[in-house]
Amino acid sequence: MSRLDDLKKRAVDEIEAHRDQLVELSLRIHANPETAFREAKAAGWLTDYLEAEGFAVERGICQIGTAFRASYGSGRPRVAFLAEYDALAGIGHGCGHNIIAMASLGAAIATKAIVPEAGGTAVVIGTPAEEAAGGKVLMASRGAFDDLDVAMLVHPGNRDVAVTYALACLELNVEYFGRAAHAAARPEAGINALDALVIAYNSVSALRQHIRDSARIHGIITDGGQAVNVVPEHAAGVFLLRDEDDDYLDELKEKVLACFRAGAEATGARLEYRWGEEARYRAMRSNRALAEAYRRNMEALGRQVQERDSGRSLGSTDMGNVSALVPAIHPTVAIAPPDVPIHTPEFRDVSASQAGHRGLLDAAKAMAMTAVDVLLDADLRRRIEEEFRGGQ
Ligand SMILES: [Zn+2]
Known part of the structure; x- marks a missing residue:
């Protein structure tokens, strides 16, 4: 087994070892929905967990009480996993942000395990208020994403797609x-x-x-x-x-x-x-080189992943503002059938189901494996960077 494959396997094993805790915390956030900038319980649980796992945690960054940054390791590359944990008023976690949060934490914990050998830093950035206020827009203007090499966030949805668009x-x-x-x-x-x-x-x-x-x-x-x-x-x-x-x-x-x-x-x-x-929300610029690495890793886990979203982009996301500052991806992981769209009570229920847990764990693994690629593969890093600068 190559060193790359060996480290990917260790990352995946690490997520399996944390499986019960990741799912338990996902369900706890799901059962306690909190809306924009009021995600105090979720931010508290997430940061406590990261601290217990050995991450250095800063709470309340960017003058936002429920925003946070956690890191492990030192120096570059800095691989960031973004966590959303806000709910929708009335519906609760109808957008499955509990899964986004725990997939990113799982990926970070797995990356932490290989950082001593691979070098670099695993970072989690907690970004409140995606639904109502565009928390990342504010955080981007306050420098939260300035020193990163890549940023990833996987959103639950109806299909597995690597490159998504947003207006x-x-x-x-x-x-x-x-x-x-x-x-x-x-x-x-x-x-x-x-x-x-x-x-x-x-x-x-x-x-x-x-x-x-x-x-x-x-x-x-x-x-x-x-x-x-x-x-x-x-x-x-x-x-x-x-x-x-x-x-x-x-x-x-x-x-x-x-x-x-x-x-x-x-x-x-x-x-x-x-x-x-x-x-203002910026358009989502998915980094193709990074998205392709993610797609291959997700396919290695047994999912069929569409290279890009074939339909027209519909909504907007504050991840677009992150993608203007750092090479970023915002793939979707399928947890629900096509007739169960996000922002519905049905999607909320799926977000706490076995299918939701599977999506969470697969997204965590695919992101962690992609982090291994970024940390070990200098050629990939060069292609990611060139594409990013070319599109500026
Ligand atoms: Zn969402």
């Missing part, structure tokens, strides 16, 4: 200010802010026909006036712009803004707007 996403808040007047007695004295927003809304609808297929623009009206017999003096809305290309999103900003200016021009209402750039 860049930017929020736009708009307000129109008009002038109130009696809607029947003195309509000529009013300036209709709702009309301005409706014109803008319809302009956006017309624009959709003439932008890339991959782009999405969707919005709601949050204020359309207060009284039916008063010309609305104020109207407001929130819109989201998305695309798989960060640069194209910037082009879209101008086009969308023109729609809102049209509403102001047509009615005389004053437009105020604000782009949520500080919370």
